[in-house]
Amino acid sequence: MAHSRPGGHSPFERLRSRYEERDLVCPKCGYDDADGKWLAATGGDRIQYRHLCPSCGYVRRRTFLLGEE
């Protein structure tokens, strides 16, 4: 299995920048968390994103599997 070194634009970082910049509007209360961001946690072959709405406390989670492009 080949492991490429992260050179600044890995799939992980592309995903990360994409999701930190958008989709910060809470689907539950409609609050636009313009200063917030998705928190990323990596584990094995996946990335888990979490966003906590500061207005209503609703937590959204998303999981991306790496290597499935």
Ligand SMILES: [Zn+2]
């Ligand atoms: Zn909310």
